[in-house]
Amino acid sequence: MADRFPRSRARCQAISREHWGIIAAVRAGDEELAAKRVMEHVLRAGQHLVETIQGSQRQGAARR
Numbered sequence: 001m002a003d004r005f006p007r008s009r010a011r012c013q014a015i016s017r018e019h020w021g022i023i024a025a026v027r028a029g030d031e032e033l034a035a036k037r038v039m040e041h042v043l044r045a046g047q048h049l050v051e052t053i054q055g056s057q058r059q060g061a062a063r064r
Helices: 009-027 031-063
Strands: none
Touching: 009 031
């Protein structure tokens, strides 16, 4: 997927911030916060993937 839909620099930075937020919650021993941050991260990743694929499909349709 990464080859077909490369990430922007902004998305990579957001992913890194999310990961560090998860790590900080785990290090603090806050299971609820860690779980919340993981859930939010997965939801954002899914939403980003859907938006990326939809954008690709729109571009493909416009080229035809």
